[in-house]
Amino acid sequence: MSVTDPIADMLARIRNAHQALHDSLEMPLSKSKAAIAGILKDEGYITDYSIEDAKLVVKLKYSSGKPLVAGTKRISKPGRRVYVGVSDIPDVQNGLGICILSTSKGILDGYAARSENVGGELLCEIW
Incomplete structure (x- = not known):
């Protein structure tokens, strides 16, 4: 399927x-x-x-x-892609969760993307 x-x-x-x-x-x-x-x-x-x-x-x-996974949210969908710059990477649940991005350096969480100084497609949030 x-x-x-x-x-x-x-x-x-x-x-x-x-x-x-x-x-x-x-x-x-x-x-x-x-x-x-x-x-x-x-x-x-x-x-x-x-x-x-x-x-x-x-x-x-x-x-x-x-x-441990209290909730998940898919942000970027096939019909609507959402891209963020490094300064626009969100803090999920005031820092209690993570966001996952697809960047030019691979799939990274928000903290790693900030430290690598790259933005990308915001895939999902998990808290």
Whole structure:
């Protein structure tokens, strides 16, 4: 089955698996999804991720039985791309969340994009 927006599909799968209190989930693999999973692991939102048989397997993380990902929001969509400069990178939930950007230096979170002094397409926000 073809998915129009694979990043939105990834965020929805993570949200649904968290609500059902699953330990892990799997989804079709792409380089951008693997890069986003790497950022989520580095920021502590998921335990780990791995690539198995052309699928991305994400191990979810909970704290006191509650998911660490409280919310997600897809910003740039296939019908409306949103680009930001380095000075316009948003603070998500007053610094309690992260934003993920697609830049000329790869897919980065907002803090790394500011330190690299690059802007780009604002993909999503996670808190």
